[in-house]
Amino acid sequence: MTAQQATQATQVAQATHTLAxxxxxxxxxxxxxxxxxIIVTLVIAVRAAGTNRTTTDYxxxxxxxxxxxxxxxxxxxxLSAASFLGxxxxxxxxxxxxxxxxxxxxxxxxxxxxxxxxxxxxTGRYTAADVLDFRLKAVPVRAAAAVSTLTVSLFxxxxxxxxxxxxxxxxxxVNGSVGQDITVVIVGLLMIFYVLVGGMKGTTWVQIxxxxxxxVGAAVTAFWVLARSGFxxxxxxxxxxxxxxxxxxxxxxxxxxxxxxxxxxxxxSLAIALVLGTAGLPHVLMRLYxxxxxxxxxxxxxxxxxxxxxxxxxxxxxxxxxxxxxxxKQILAAPGxxxxxxxxxAFKLGGTLLLGIVxxxxxxxxxxxVAGLTITASASFAHDVYAGVLRRGEADPDDEVRVARTTAVxxxxxxxxxxxxxxxxxxxxxxxxxxxVAASANLPSILYSLFWPRFTARGALWSIYGGLISSxxxxxxSPVVSGQVSPAGGAGAxxxxxxxxxxxxxxxxxxxxxxxxxxxxLGWLGTVTDRRTADPARFARIQVRALTGIGAxxxxxx
Amino acid sequence: MSLxxxxxxxxxxxxxxxxxxxxxxxxxxxxxxFRTLRRRFGSFVVPATVLFLSWYFxxxxxxxxxxxxxxxxxxxxxxxxxxxxxxxxxxxxxxxVAYRRWARRNLDPLSDRLRQRLEARxxx
Numbered sequence: 001m002t003a004q005q006a007t008q009a010t011q012v013a014q015a016t017h018t019l020a021x022x023x024x025x026x027x028x029x030x031x032x033x034x035x036x037x038i039i040v041t042l043v044i045a046v047r048a049a050g051t052n053r054t055t056t057d058y059x060x061x062x063x064x065x066x067x068x069x070x071x072x073x074x075x076x077x078x079l080s081a082a083s084f085l086g087x088x089x090x091x092x093x094x095x096x097x098x099x100x101x102x103x104x105x106x107x108x109x110x111x112x113x114x115x116x117x118x119x120x121x122x123t124g125r126y127t128a129a130d131v132l133d134f135r136l137k138a139v140p141v142r143a144a145a146a147v148s149t150l151t152v153s154l155f156x157x158x159x160x161x162x163x164x165x166x167x168x169x170x171x172x173x174v175n176g177s178v179g180q181d182i183t184v185v186i187v188g189l190l191m192i193f194y195v196l197v198g199g200m201k202g203t204t205w206v207q208i209x210x211x212x213x214x215x216v217g218a219a220v221t222a223f224w225v226l227a228r229s230g231f232x233x234x235x236x237x238x239x240x241x242x243x244x245x246x247x248x249x250x251x252x253x254x255x256x257x258x259x260x261x262x263x264x265x266x267x268x269s270l271a272i273a274l275v276l277g278t279a280g281l282p283h284v285l286m287r288l289y290x291x292x293x294x295x296x297x298x299x300x301x302x303x304x305x306x307x308x309x310x311x312x313x314x315x316x317x318x319x320x321x322x323x324x325x326x327x328x329k330q331i332l333a334a335p336g337x338x339x340x341x342x343x344x345x346a347f348k349l350g351g352t353l354l355l356g357i358v359x360x361x362x363x364x365x366x367x368x369x370v371a372g373l374t375i376t377a378s379a380s381f382a383h384d385v386y387a388g389v390l391r392r393g394e395a396d397p398d399d400e401v402r403v404a405r406t407t408a409v410x411x412x413x414x415x416x417x418x419x420x421x422x423x424x425x426x427x428x429x430x431x432x433x434x435x436x437v438a439a440s441a442n443l444p445s446i447l448y449s450l451f452w453p454r455f456t457a458r459g460a461l462w463s464i465y466g467g468l469i470s471s472x473x474x475x476x477x478s479p480v481v482s483g484q485v486s487p488a489g490g491a492g493a494x495x496x497x498x499x500x501x502x503x504x505x506x507x508x509x510x511x512x513x514x515x516x517x518x519x520x521x522l523g524w525l526g527t528v529t530d531r532r533t534a535d536p537a538r539f540a541r542i543q544v545r546a547l548t549g550i551g552a553x554x555x556x557x558x
Numbered sequence: 559m560s561l562x563x564x565x566x567x568x569x570x571x572x573x574x575x576x577x578x579x580x581x582x583x584x585x586x587x588x589x590x591x592f593r594t595l596r597r598r599f600g601s602f603v604v605p606a607t608v609l610f611l612s613w614y615f616x617x618x619x620x621x622x623x624x625x626x627x628x629x630x631x632x633x634x635x636x637x638x639x640x641x642x643x644x645x646x647x648x649x650x651x652x653x654x655v656a657y658r659r660w661a662r663r664n665l666d667p668l669s670d671r672l673r674q675r676l677e678a679r680x681x682x
Contacts, residue, residue, distance in 0.1 A: 096628075096639055100621060103646045107614045110653055114603040234634030241635065252629040252639050253621040264622040271618040275611070295666065298658070305654045309647050540587035547595055548586075548673040 026352050030171045033360040037213075038190065041364070044205045045198030052199040055397045056553075058404060059126040059379045060289040061200040063553070067296040069208060071303020074287045076207030078105075078278075078304065079214060079311055080156075080369040080431065081163040081339070085362055087312070089338030091319020092345075093328050095240070095250025097257055098319055100267070101432075102312035104274025109308060111279040113301040119450050119546035121288045121297035125553050127376075128285040128442060129384045135449040135542045138457035139389055144464040146384035148441035149282040151468060152434055153377040154414065156283070157370060159430035161187070161419025163339060164366045170340050171359040181420050187367060188416035194371040195378065195408045203371050204290060210361075210368040215311055217361045221342070222314040224349050225321030240323040250323065266508045270432055273512030277435025280442035283376040294549050318342055325349070370415065378407040432510055433475055440467030440515040444523045450546055453539045455527050462526030467519025474511035479504045586676065595668045602660055606653055613649060617642055 052058055065073070083105065090098030124130030129145030161184055168183040194202055229236035237251055244250045257267035278284065288297045322331065322345040334340035346358035382404035387395035395403075444463045448455040475481065483502030506514075527534075545551055586592050621628055621639065628639030 096643075099643055100618075103614070103617070103643055106650055107610060107646060110610045110650055111607065113654060113657060114607055232634075234636050237635035237640075248629075251635060251637055252625050254625040257622065258625055267622050268618060271615070275614055298661065302654050302658055305650060309650060313644075313647060537584050541583040543596065544583045544586045544592060544676075547592070547599060548669050548676065550586075550673045550676045 026356075027172045029352050029356040030359045033356040034172075034363050037360050037364050038367075041194070041206045041209060041367070042190075044209065045194045045202035048199065048202035048205055049197045052201060055126070055383075055400055057201060058199040058401045059286075059375075059383065061204050063290060063292050064201075065204060065290045065296075067291055067299025068303050070204070070287060070291050070296070070300040072211045072307060073204045073207035073290075074284060074300055074304045075307035075311070076211030076214070076368055077283055077287060077372040078281075078308060079211065079365065080160060081167065081362055081366045083311070083315070084214060084218070084365055085163070085167065085339040085342050086431070088315045088318040088322065089331065089341040090256070091316060092322035092326065092331055092341035093338055094255040095244065095246070095320070095323065096253045097255050097267075099316055100253065100257075100271070101274065102315055104271050105278070106305070106309050106312055108275045108278030109301060109305045111276065112284070113298065113305065115447065115450075116279050116285070117288055117297045117301045118294035120285060120446070121291070121294045122546050122549045122552040123450070123542055124289065126286065126289055126383050127380050128282055128446060129380065129388070131542075132445055132449050132460055133388065134545075135455070135538055136457045136460055137538065138460070139392065141445075141457050141460045141464075142384050142388045144461055145442070145445070146380050146389070148437075148464050148468045149380040149384070150377055151472070152280070152282055152438045152441065153373050153380070154411075154418070155434040155437055156281075156431065157373045157377070157411070157415045158418045159434060160366050160370050160373070161415050162430060164363075164370075164419060167339060167343075167359075167362055167366065170334060170343060171355075171363070184419040185416055187370065188412045188419070190367055191371045191374055191415075192409055192412035194367075195374045195412075196405055200290060200375055203368075203375050204287075206368050206371060210364045211307065214361050214365060215307060215314075217358055218311055218314040218318065221346055221349065221354070221358065222317040222321070225317050225325070225345070228321075228325070228349070236317070236320055236324065240320040243324050243327050245328060262507050265513065266510060269436075269508050269510040269513035272516055273432060273436035273439050273510055276439035276443055276512070276516055278438075280438035280440075280446070281435070282380065282438070282442065283372050285442075286376045286379060287372075289553075292554060293552065318345060321345055374408050374411050374415070377411045378404045381407040381411075433480070436475075436510050436512040436515065437468065437471045439512060440471040440519045442467075443516075444520045448523050448527075450542065452527075453536065454534050455523070455539075456530045456532060456534050458530040458532070459523045459525075459527030463519050463523030466522035467515055470518050471511045471515035474506045474508075474515060477504055477506045478509055478511065479507070480509050582676075582679075586672070591668070591672055595665070595672060598664055598668065602657065602664075606657065610649065610653055614646065617646055 051062065054062075056062055083102070087098055087101050087105075090101065092098075120128070120131055123134050127145075128149060129142050132145050133142045164184055164187045168180065168187075172183070194206055198206070226233075226236065229239060241248045241250055246255060249255055257263045257270075288300065291297050291300055319341070322341040325348045326341060326344045331338065331341045331344060334344060343355055343358055343362065347355040350357075382400050386403045387393060387400045441464050444467060445460045448459065448463070481504065482496045483499065483504035508514075620642070625639075628637060628642065630638045632638060632641055
């Protein structure tokens with residue numbers, strides 16, 4: 001049995017070397033499956049458009065989704081290309097350390113479930129800033145929350161757009177910079193269309209479709225890998241380790257983050273950002289408003305936990321499967337590098353057809369997540385900045401939706417331009433940074449607003465701006481941006497690839513370990529040094545509403 | 559618990575008229591029933607949050623500083639690290655299921671009762 005598998009493995013390894021690295025599969029087949037998905041989702045968006053009338057329709061899908069529907073859609077928003085391709089790719093190249101990402105991504109949901117989902121749904125209308133406004137009633141706080149929402153969304157959006165170019169060049173055989181740029185433009189146009197026409201309702205249905213095919217696709221591929229190893233996890237790990245240059249090291253932690261004490265602290269910093277970041281992601285928080293009440297919001301998150309958890313278990317199998325069946329050498333040689341591991345694995349297992357399906361799933365993922373982020377950012381601008389700050393809450397709802405639509409177009413354009421420039425950055429990594437910014441800038445003020453009686457507007461401003469500025473500044477002065485010398489030699493691994501330019505005084509890649517505690521501390525400090533005390537009536541109101549739902553915005557079924 | 563509380567405090571319908579809606583919330587906030595609700599909410603979510611965060615960071619710290627422990631074999635190539643990692647998934651699922659069951663039994667009925675009373679008062 002094992003001997004047979006070993007010969008099989010060698011045959012696969014030989015085949016691997018003969019396979020051309022540039023593109024795999026038949027671009028025409030991939031294109032056909034892409035086109036099919038795009039047409040289906042466009043039809044969904046257009047059908048949803050007929051029922052988009054009010055601000056609640058545009059921002060919150062009329063609050064008419066059920067918990068399970070919304071839970072799947074949240075999963076769709078959350079399981080970005082970074083998760084599907086990035087994490088499996090990291091596992092395929094570095095083994096266990098890639099798995100560490102997925103654990104943080106999952107465990108972070110418990111925080112959303114236990115502390116955020118119900119109270120947030122009860123106390124806000126459309127955006128996370130609503131909760132702060134409800135508690136503190138201060139225009140500057142709403143502005144600050146909007147700034148941090150927009151920053152996190154743009155960061156995340158860039159990560160997705162950066163992934164799109166490389167992925168499509170792998171899958172469609174679009175080579176060269178111009179071809180990739182055109183792809184990014186097409187992705188941008190499609191996403192603007194979904195958001196403008198479909199609003200939150202259309203976007204949610206796109207997420208549901210995408211999450212379903214993503215999970216089924218991952219399950220089928222993982223099942224296939226397991227079947228190849230005789231449903232024996234130990235055998236799978238054995239083959240994977242045998243075909244990796246790092247050998248048995250891939251089965252334990254340390255290949256990415258184990259080098260020295262600095263890298264170990266970098267790992268802990270990342271772990272903090274991942275577990276606390278989920279509860280601060282604006283596009284996740286905004287989804288909690290698409291259901292009729294807090295109970296359905298809780299149900300949504302429960303569905304998300306199951307979906308995300310199962311998905312990451314599949315990813316573990318896919319990662320080690322790609323390490324075994326494709327091998328690190330070929331993955332690194334492919335355009336898109338780590339992100340190419342799963343598509344290459346699919347090709348190895350199921351040939352052109354499975355590759356086409358996996359490629360379409362990956363493309364759908366990018367489109368859907370980008371659309372979700374765009375609607376979040378446009379809602380935050382229109383609802384928080386335009387209606388809340390510029391019009392002091394007196395905006396005409398029709399104007400608000402018009403502003404949201406215009407913003408969606410602007411954000412789409414920014415994302416396209418950013419995506420063209422940020423093409424070559426590692427996707428999973430950028431997402432890790434977005435989580436750090438989200439956990440620093442958004443989470444402390446939301447938790448304080450809901451649960452701390454003394455919290456004041458000054459504390460909120462200190463916490464939001466302190467967390468936002470410290471996390472972004474630390475990233476700028478980290479090895480991510482400058483000064484890192486590539487282990488392979490040659491150009492550096494930083495954004496500024498010239499290794500002579502070095503202003504990285506902060507040693508860690510991820511700022512979370514400093515910026516998150518700092519934001520919590522500043523929230524406390526800004527409050528206790530505030531001469532004005534908190535209004536106990538407002539705290540009473542937010543707590544009563546958070547836990548009972550009295551006076552909460554109801555959905556059509558509520 | 560709060561035996562000293564008067565009925566007026568525990569009954570949100572008895573706020574003085576003309577004090578605005580916010581003070582109505584204040585009356586509820588100090589009512590016995592709401593305090594029970596809040597205590598119950600805290601009695602689950604606080605220990606659960608502390609538990610899952612400690613469990614997660616225990617895992618993270620061991621992965622970073624005791625990789626040798628994670629490499630110990632359990633069964634074939636399956637090592638402690640893999641089991642520990644999968645257990646993080648299992649614990650996430652268990653906490654989710656436990657919270658759902660607990661909230662349905664202990665939180666939702668109390669929260670519903672309070673909301674219905676408040677809504678009835680508002681309609682008057």
